[in-house]
Amino acid sequence: MSRHPRLENPVQMAVIGAPHGISGEVRVKTFTGDPMALGAYGPLQTEDGRIFTVTSVRPAKNIVVVRFGEVKDRTAAEALTGLALYVDRSSLPTDLEDDEYYHADLIGLLVIDETGEKVGKVAAVHDFGAGSIIEITLPSGRSTMVPFTRTAVPEVDLAEGMIRVDSLAAGLEEEPEAAHGSDEESHHFDPTSRPRGPSAAGGNR
Template identity: 35%
Template sequence: MLVVVGRVGRAHGIRGELNVDPRTDEPERRFAPGSSVVCGGRTLTVRTARSHGGRLVVAFAEITDRTAAEQFHGQVVEAEVDPDVLPDDDESYYDHQLVGLVVRQGGAEVGRVTGLLHLPAQDTLVLDVDGAEVLVPFVVELVPEVDLGAGHLVVADVPGLLDPDAADVAVDDGAAEDGAD
Protein backbone atom coordinates (compact mmCIF):
# COMPACT_ATOMS: atom_id res chain seq x y z
CA MET A 1 0.00 0.00 0.00
CA LEU A 2 1.37 3.44 -0.94
CA VAL A 3 1.41 6.21 1.68
CA VAL A 4 2.36 9.85 1.20
CA VAL A 5 5.78 10.62 2.69
CA GLY A 6 6.59 13.97 1.08
CA ARG A 7 5.97 16.66 -1.49
CA VAL A 8 8.63 17.85 -3.92
CA GLY A 9 9.58 21.51 -3.83
CA ARG A 10 12.06 23.23 -6.09
CA ALA A 11 15.11 21.71 -7.68
CA HIS A 12 18.28 22.22 -5.65
CA GLY A 13 21.46 22.94 -7.58
CA ILE A 14 22.36 21.58 -11.01
CA ARG A 15 22.90 17.88 -10.22
CA GLY A 16 19.23 16.89 -9.97
CA GLU A 17 18.72 17.20 -6.23
CA LEU A 18 15.25 18.12 -4.98
CA ASN A 19 13.96 19.93 -1.93
CA VAL A 20 11.38 17.64 -0.33
CA ASP A 21 8.84 18.68 2.29
CA PRO A 22 8.52 15.55 4.44
CA ARG A 23 4.97 14.38 5.20
CA THR A 24 6.15 11.62 7.50
CA ASP A 25 7.40 11.42 11.05
CA GLU A 26 10.05 9.01 9.78
CA PRO A 27 11.97 10.92 7.06
CA GLU A 28 15.25 9.20 7.97
CA ARG A 29 13.58 5.86 7.29
CA ARG A 30 11.56 6.79 4.18
CA PHE A 31 14.42 8.71 2.52
CA ALA A 32 17.26 6.40 3.55
CA PRO A 33 19.83 5.78 0.79
CA GLY A 34 18.78 2.75 -1.26
CA SER A 35 15.08 3.03 -0.40
CA SER A 36 12.49 3.31 -3.15
CA VAL A 37 9.66 5.81 -3.47
CA VAL A 38 7.05 6.59 -6.11
CA CYS A 39 6.85 10.11 -7.50
CA GLY A 40 5.14 11.34 -10.62
CA GLY A 41 4.21 7.78 -11.54
CA ARG A 42 7.84 6.64 -11.48
CA THR A 43 9.73 4.51 -8.99
CA LEU A 44 12.80 6.37 -7.75
CA THR A 45 15.74 5.15 -5.68
CA VAL A 46 17.10 7.47 -3.00
CA ARG A 47 20.80 8.06 -3.59
CA THR A 48 21.36 10.58 -0.77
CA ALA A 49 19.28 12.64 1.64
CA ARG A 50 20.54 15.47 3.80
CA SER A 51 19.36 18.47 5.71
CA HIS A 52 20.32 21.82 4.22
CA GLY A 53 19.12 25.09 5.73
CA GLY A 54 16.26 23.36 7.53
CA ARG A 55 15.10 21.56 4.38
CA LEU A 56 15.43 17.97 3.26
CA VAL A 57 17.47 17.72 0.05
CA VAL A 58 17.16 14.38 -1.74
CA ALA A 59 19.09 13.01 -4.70
CA PHE A 60 17.53 10.15 -6.66
CA ALA A 61 19.54 7.78 -8.83
CA GLU A 62 17.17 8.30 -11.77
CA ILE A 63 17.36 12.13 -11.72
CA THR A 64 20.76 13.40 -12.81
CA ASP A 65 20.30 17.06 -13.75
CA ARG A 66 18.27 20.16 -12.89
CA THR A 67 16.08 19.93 -15.99
CA ALA A 68 14.93 16.42 -15.03
CA ALA A 69 14.46 17.49 -11.40
CA GLU A 70 12.24 20.45 -12.32
CA GLN A 71 9.68 18.07 -13.84
CA PHE A 72 8.91 16.73 -10.34
CA HIS A 73 8.12 20.12 -8.75
CA GLY A 74 4.89 19.87 -6.73
CA GLN A 75 4.61 16.08 -7.03
CA VAL A 76 3.65 13.89 -4.08
CA VAL A 77 6.23 11.33 -2.91
CA GLU A 78 4.85 7.97 -1.77
CA ALA A 79 6.41 4.90 -0.18
CA GLU A 80 5.23 1.30 -0.09
CA VAL A 81 4.10 0.34 3.43
CA ASP A 82 2.70 -2.95 4.71
CA PRO A 83 -0.98 -2.23 5.57
CA ASP A 84 -0.59 -3.98 8.93
CA VAL A 85 2.33 -1.78 10.01
CA LEU A 86 1.54 1.24 12.20
CA PRO A 87 3.60 4.45 12.38
CA ASP A 88 6.07 4.59 15.27
CA ASP A 89 4.42 7.73 16.70
CA ASP A 90 1.10 7.13 18.52
CA GLU A 91 -0.24 10.45 17.16
CA SER A 92 0.46 9.60 13.50
CA TYR A 93 -1.77 7.74 11.10
CA TYR A 94 -1.62 6.40 7.57
CA ASP A 95 -4.38 7.49 5.20
CA HIS A 96 -5.82 3.99 4.92
CA GLN A 97 -6.29 3.85 8.70
CA LEU A 98 -8.46 6.98 8.67
CA VAL A 99 -10.58 6.38 5.58
CA GLY A 100 -13.85 4.76 6.62
CA LEU A 101 -13.78 5.92 10.24
CA VAL A 102 -17.07 7.16 11.68
CA VAL A 103 -17.06 10.88 12.46
CA ARG A 104 -18.60 11.86 15.79
CA GLN A 105 -19.46 15.32 17.06
CA GLY A 106 -21.14 16.02 20.39
CA GLY A 107 -21.54 12.25 20.96
CA ALA A 108 -23.53 11.71 17.76
CA GLU A 109 -22.46 10.03 14.53
CA VAL A 110 -22.40 12.74 11.84
CA GLY A 111 -20.53 11.18 8.92
CA ARG A 112 -17.53 9.21 7.66
CA VAL A 113 -13.98 9.94 6.58
CA THR A 114 -13.72 9.43 2.80
CA GLY A 115 -10.20 10.70 2.18
CA LEU A 116 -7.25 12.81 3.23
CA LEU A 117 -5.69 15.72 1.37
CA HIS A 118 -2.01 16.47 1.91
CA LEU A 119 -2.00 20.24 1.54
CA PRO A 120 1.01 22.52 2.06
CA ALA A 121 -0.24 23.98 5.37
CA GLN A 122 -1.55 20.76 6.93
CA ASP A 123 -3.33 17.54 6.15
CA THR A 124 -7.08 17.89 5.69
CA LEU A 125 -9.75 15.26 6.26
CA VAL A 126 -12.38 14.75 3.57
CA LEU A 127 -15.67 13.87 5.23
CA ASP A 128 -19.07 12.75 3.97
CA VAL A 129 -21.63 14.54 6.14
CA ASP A 130 -25.22 13.84 5.04
CA GLY A 131 -24.07 13.34 1.45
CA ALA A 132 -22.06 16.58 1.34
CA GLU A 133 -18.27 16.69 1.11
CA VAL A 134 -16.79 18.65 4.02
CA LEU A 135 -13.12 19.47 4.53
CA VAL A 136 -11.72 19.65 8.07
CA PRO A 137 -8.09 20.52 8.85
CA PHE A 138 -6.54 17.50 10.57
CA VAL A 139 -5.23 19.37 13.61
CA VAL A 140 -5.71 18.43 17.26
CA GLU A 141 -7.81 21.56 17.98
CA LEU A 142 -10.44 20.39 15.46
CA VAL A 143 -9.92 16.61 15.67
CA PRO A 144 -9.08 15.99 19.34
CA GLU A 145 -9.59 12.22 19.30
CA VAL A 146 -8.83 9.39 16.89
CA ASP A 147 -9.72 5.90 18.12
CA LEU A 148 -8.76 3.33 15.49
CA GLY A 149 -9.81 0.44 17.72
CA ALA A 150 -13.33 1.83 18.13
CA GLY A 151 -13.44 2.89 14.47
CA HIS A 152 -14.17 6.57 14.97
CA LEU A 153 -12.74 10.04 15.38
CA VAL A 154 -14.19 13.05 17.15
CA VAL A 155 -14.55 16.45 15.50
CA ALA A 156 -14.77 19.55 17.72
CA ASP A 157 -18.19 21.12 18.08
CA VAL A 158 -17.33 24.39 16.35
CA PRO A 159 -20.20 26.30 14.68
CA GLY A 160 -19.93 25.97 10.93
CA LEU A 161 -17.17 23.36 10.91
CA LEU A 162 -19.40 20.67 9.42
CA ASP A 163 -22.18 22.97 8.17
CA PRO A 164 -21.08 26.33 6.71
CA ASP A 165 -24.68 27.60 6.81
CA ALA A 166 -24.70 27.14 10.60
CA ALA A 167 -21.67 29.44 10.87
CA ASP A 168 -23.59 32.23 9.14
CA VAL A 169 -26.49 31.78 11.57
CA ALA A 170 -24.13 31.77 14.58
CA VAL A 171 -22.44 34.98 13.38
CA ASP A 172 -25.81 36.64 12.67
CA ASP A 173 -27.17 35.64 16.12
CA GLY A 174 -24.05 37.05 17.77
CA ALA A 175 -24.42 40.33 15.88
CA ALA A 176 -28.09 40.57 16.85
CA GLU A 177 -27.24 40.02 20.51
CA ASP A 178 -24.52 42.67 20.41
CA GLY A 179 -26.91 45.18 18.84
CA ALA A 180 -29.67 44.51 21.40
CA ASP A 181 -27.93 46.48 24.17
Protein backbone atom coordinates in the same frame (compact mmCIF):
# COMPACT_ATOMS: atom_id res chain seq x y z
CA MET B 1 16.30 4.25 -15.03
CA SER B 2 15.67 0.70 -13.88
CA ARG B 3 12.13 -0.43 -13.11
CA HIS B 4 11.05 -2.97 -10.53
CA PRO B 5 7.81 -4.92 -10.13
CA ARG B 6 5.04 -2.99 -8.43
CA LEU B 7 4.97 -3.15 -4.65
CA GLU B 8 2.51 -5.64 -3.20
CA ASN B 9 1.46 -3.43 -0.30
CA PRO B 10 2.63 0.14 -0.98
CA VAL B 11 2.68 2.82 1.69
CA GLN B 12 3.20 6.37 0.46
CA MET B 13 6.15 8.04 2.14
CA ALA B 14 6.52 11.28 0.18
CA VAL B 15 5.62 13.33 -2.86
CA ILE B 16 8.20 15.21 -4.91
CA GLY B 17 7.74 18.95 -5.37
CA ALA B 18 9.61 21.53 -7.40
CA PRO B 19 13.35 21.42 -8.17
CA HIS B 20 15.70 23.17 -5.77
CA GLY B 21 18.75 24.71 -7.41
CA ILE B 22 20.45 23.44 -10.54
CA SER B 23 22.15 20.26 -9.34
CA GLY B 24 19.11 17.96 -9.23
CA GLU B 25 17.89 18.46 -5.66
CA VAL B 26 14.12 18.55 -5.17
CA ARG B 27 11.69 19.78 -2.56
CA VAL B 28 9.85 16.88 -0.97
CA LYS B 29 6.77 16.69 1.23
CA THR B 30 7.10 13.66 3.48
CA PHE B 31 4.46 11.60 5.25
CA THR B 32 6.93 10.32 7.82
CA GLY B 33 6.82 11.36 11.46
CA ASP B 34 10.47 12.38 11.15
CA PRO B 35 11.01 13.93 7.70
CA MET B 36 14.76 13.44 8.05
CA ALA B 37 14.18 9.66 8.24
CA LEU B 38 12.96 9.48 4.65
CA GLY B 39 15.97 7.49 3.49
CA ALA B 40 16.00 5.09 6.43
CA TYR B 41 13.76 2.49 4.81
CA GLY B 42 15.71 1.75 1.68
CA PRO B 43 15.04 2.87 -1.89
CA LEU B 44 11.73 4.55 -2.62
CA GLN B 45 9.61 3.40 -5.53
CA THR B 46 7.03 4.98 -7.83
CA GLU B 47 3.77 3.37 -8.91
CA ASP B 48 5.33 2.44 -12.25
CA GLY B 49 8.35 0.79 -10.63
CA ARG B 50 11.03 3.47 -10.88
CA ILE B 51 13.53 3.43 -8.01
CA PHE B 52 14.86 6.51 -6.20
CA THR B 53 17.67 6.28 -3.65
CA VAL B 54 17.96 9.05 -1.05
CA THR B 55 21.56 10.24 -0.75
CA SER B 56 20.95 13.37 1.35
CA VAL B 57 18.13 15.11 3.20
CA ARG B 58 18.12 18.58 4.73
CA PRO B 59 15.30 20.58 6.32
CA ALA B 60 13.66 23.56 4.63
CA LYS B 61 10.69 25.07 6.51
CA ASN B 62 7.75 22.64 6.26
CA ILE B 63 9.43 20.36 3.71
CA VAL B 64 12.82 18.76 3.14
CA VAL B 65 15.25 19.16 0.28
CA VAL B 66 16.35 15.78 -1.03
CA ARG B 67 19.04 14.57 -3.36
CA PHE B 68 18.31 11.29 -5.13
CA GLY B 69 21.19 9.31 -6.59
CA GLU B 70 19.27 8.84 -9.82
CA VAL B 71 18.60 12.56 -10.43
CA LYS B 72 21.63 14.36 -11.84
CA ASP B 73 20.43 17.83 -12.87
CA ARG B 74 17.57 20.33 -12.77
CA THR B 75 16.13 19.13 -16.07
CA ALA B 76 15.70 15.62 -14.67
CA ALA B 77 14.30 17.05 -11.43
CA GLU B 78 11.68 19.11 -13.26
CA ALA B 79 10.16 15.95 -14.73
CA LEU B 80 9.49 14.54 -11.24
CA THR B 81 7.19 17.22 -9.82
CA GLY B 82 4.13 15.63 -8.23
CA LEU B 83 5.56 12.12 -8.25
CA ALA B 84 4.49 9.95 -5.29
CA LEU B 85 7.09 7.71 -3.62
CA TYR B 86 6.36 4.49 -1.76
CA VAL B 87 7.90 1.66 0.21
CA ASP B 88 6.38 -1.74 0.82
CA ARG B 89 4.71 -2.10 4.20
CA SER B 90 7.11 -4.96 4.97
CA SER B 91 9.86 -2.31 5.22
CA LEU B 92 8.13 -0.61 8.15
CA PRO B 93 8.15 -1.63 11.82
CA THR B 94 5.14 -3.71 12.81
CA ASP B 95 5.33 -3.42 16.60
CA LEU B 96 2.94 -0.48 16.92
CA GLU B 97 0.94 0.15 20.07
CA ASP B 98 -2.85 0.05 19.91
CA ASP B 99 -3.11 3.82 19.47
CA GLU B 100 -0.15 4.27 17.10
CA TYR B 101 -0.69 4.77 13.39
CA TYR B 102 1.30 5.50 10.29
CA HIS B 103 0.57 8.86 8.72
CA ALA B 104 -0.06 7.17 5.38
CA ASP B 105 -2.80 5.04 6.95
CA LEU B 106 -4.63 8.12 8.22
CA ILE B 107 -4.59 10.17 5.03
CA GLY B 108 -7.85 9.84 3.14
CA LEU B 109 -9.88 8.54 6.09
CA LEU B 110 -13.44 9.79 6.48
CA VAL B 111 -13.90 12.11 9.47
CA ILE B 112 -17.19 12.03 11.37
CA ASP B 113 -18.32 13.78 14.54
CA GLU B 114 -19.88 12.39 17.71
CA THR B 115 -23.32 12.31 16.04
CA GLY B 116 -22.10 10.38 13.01
CA GLU B 117 -22.29 13.40 10.71
CA LYS B 118 -19.59 13.71 8.06
CA VAL B 119 -16.99 16.39 8.84
CA GLY B 120 -14.60 15.81 5.94
CA LYS B 121 -11.54 13.75 5.07
CA VAL B 122 -8.01 13.60 6.45
CA ALA B 123 -5.77 15.48 4.02
CA ALA B 124 -2.47 15.40 5.90
CA VAL B 125 -0.81 14.88 9.27
CA HIS B 126 1.58 17.57 10.51
CA ASP B 127 3.98 17.84 13.42
CA PHE B 128 5.03 21.41 14.17
CA GLY B 129 6.86 20.43 17.35
CA ALA B 130 3.99 20.42 19.86
CA GLY B 131 2.25 17.19 18.91
CA SER B 132 0.63 15.82 15.79
CA ILE B 133 -2.05 17.82 14.01
CA ILE B 134 -4.56 16.37 11.53
CA GLU B 135 -5.48 18.53 8.56
CA ILE B 136 -9.09 17.89 7.52
CA THR B 137 -10.56 18.95 4.19
CA LEU B 138 -14.15 20.07 4.74
CA PRO B 139 -16.97 19.59 2.20
CA SER B 140 -16.69 23.31 1.40
CA GLY B 141 -13.12 22.77 0.24
CA ARG B 142 -11.64 24.65 3.19
CA SER B 143 -9.22 22.99 5.59
CA THR B 144 -9.17 22.88 9.37
CA MET B 145 -6.59 21.61 11.84
CA VAL B 146 -7.41 19.23 14.69
CA PRO B 147 -5.00 18.06 17.42
CA PHE B 148 -4.40 14.31 17.16
CA THR B 149 -5.09 13.49 20.80
CA ARG B 150 -7.41 11.00 22.45
CA THR B 151 -9.69 13.79 23.62
CA ALA B 152 -10.07 15.45 20.23
CA VAL B 153 -9.94 12.18 18.24
CA PRO B 154 -11.38 9.47 20.51
CA GLU B 155 -11.71 6.83 17.79
CA VAL B 156 -9.66 5.67 14.82
CA ASP B 157 -11.02 2.72 12.85
CA LEU B 158 -8.72 1.80 9.98
CA ALA B 159 -10.85 -1.20 9.05
CA GLU B 160 -13.89 1.06 8.56
CA GLY B 161 -11.79 3.82 7.01
CA MET B 162 -12.84 6.53 9.43
CA ILE B 163 -11.92 8.60 12.46
CA ARG B 164 -14.36 10.10 14.95
CA VAL B 165 -13.73 13.55 16.40
CA ASP B 166 -15.20 15.30 19.41
CA SER B 167 -16.39 18.59 17.92
CA LEU B 168 -15.79 20.68 21.02
CA ALA B 169 -12.39 19.24 21.94
CA ALA B 170 -11.32 19.41 18.30
CA GLY B 171 -12.21 23.09 18.12
CA LEU B 172 -14.92 22.56 15.51
CA GLU B 173 -17.60 24.28 17.58
CA GLU B 174 -17.62 26.89 20.32
CA GLU B 175 -18.27 26.28 23.98
CA PRO B 176 -21.80 27.32 25.03
CA GLU B 177 -20.65 30.49 26.84
CA ALA B 178 -18.60 31.54 23.80
CA ALA B 179 -21.57 30.95 21.50
CA HIS B 180 -23.66 33.31 23.70
CA GLY B 181 -21.23 36.20 23.54
CA SER B 182 -19.19 35.51 26.68
CA ASP B 183 -16.02 37.53 27.15
CA GLU B 184 -14.22 34.29 27.83
CA GLU B 185 -11.86 33.16 25.12
CA SER B 186 -13.19 30.34 22.96
CA HIS B 187 -11.98 26.84 23.76
CA HIS B 188 -8.60 25.87 22.40
CA PHE B 189 -7.45 22.31 22.98
CA ASP B 190 -3.80 21.96 23.97
CA PRO B 191 -2.10 19.93 21.21
CA THR B 192 0.80 19.09 23.53
CA SER B 193 -1.29 16.68 25.58
CA ARG B 194 -0.99 13.00 24.77
CA PRO B 195 0.45 13.08 21.27
CA ARG B 196 -0.13 9.75 19.57
CA GLY B 197 1.86 7.40 17.36
CA PRO B 198 5.49 6.53 16.57
CA SER B 199 7.85 9.32 15.52
CA ALA B 200 9.79 7.40 12.89
CA ALA B 201 8.66 5.75 9.67
CA GLY B 202 5.59 7.87 9.22
CA GLY B 203 4.13 7.64 12.67
CA ASN B 204 2.89 10.32 14.96
CA ARG B 205 4.44 10.25 18.39
